[in-house]
């Protein structure tokens with residue numbers, strides 16, 4: 035059966051790579067702000083695969099944007115099978131020195147838009163008696179994040195929230211997967227002003243993260259790491275036993291530019 039995936043943040047990076055991963059299997063609704071990039075992806079995907087691609091240019095930090103996306107889907111009569119909440123933004127600096135407007139944007143995109151899209155689409159999925167949600171979090175959700183405090187906290191929210199609703203939706207036919215990628219080569223570090231941060235020294239490809247995230251969603255896994263090195267896995271396993279001071283200092287070192 036042909037399925038349709040709605041992917042936010044599909045104009046670059048991990049979201050774009052997930053779109054290319056899904057395209058041979060079904061149709062797509064791609065959401066981001068850059069219409070030029072979305073249109074180029076649509077043209078390429080429809081040329082390469084037997085897929086129909088709808089593109090929606092939307093700034094998801096605007097208060098009614100998630101509702102407008104949902105309304106547009108209904109207006110077009112599209113049935114969404116997979117909701118992939120991937121759009122996300124970071125930002126580096128001391129919390130007290132960063133502009134509130136910049137931090138607000140991170141919260142509005144990473145947290146508010148993701149929650150609203152889940153709230154809008156879950157009732158549709160329950161009515162359909164099937165649907166899959168993939169929320170893109172980060173390994174940042176597992177530790178304090180000095181110099182990226184709002185970003186790390188936004189991802190901690192996504193990981194906790196996703197696991198909670200995954201439990202609530204047990205036996206409904208709807209699965210919720212939260213994926214925690216490690217550092218990945220995308221536009222993210224540039225957008226966050228962190229191109230020179232040590233954090234991205236051993237970053238993996240967006241295609242690798244997209245593939246393993248998509249597979250975790252298809253298996254209905256609740257939580258999965260993606261593109262995480264052995265060293266990082268070891269550090270993650272040790273984290274509950276380490277003092278906050280030690281983890282904080284290590285993360286701060288990685289987040290420095």
Ligand SMILES: NC(=O)c1ccc[n+]([C@@H]2O[C@H](COP(=O)([O-])OP(=O)(O)OC[C@H]3O[C@@H](n4cnc5c(N)ncnc54)[C@H](OP(=O)(O)O)[C@@H]3O)[C@@H](O)[C@H]2O)c1
Pocket residue numbers: 042043044045046047048049065066067068069071092093094095120121122123124143170171172173214215216217218219220221222223225240
């Ligand atoms: N890269 C990493 O190291 C890494 C690691 C762990 C987790 N992640 C997570 O992975 C996800 C994807 O990030 P990425 O690394 O692929 O970064 P990216 O290349 O910067 O992609 C971000 C995507 O989000 C879209 N976006 C940004 N602001 C938006 C807005 N206001 N409204 C709608 N769309 C918006 C961007 O498109 P437009 O600019 O066209 O709007 C773009 O398509 C994020 O949630 C990020 O937190 C990334």
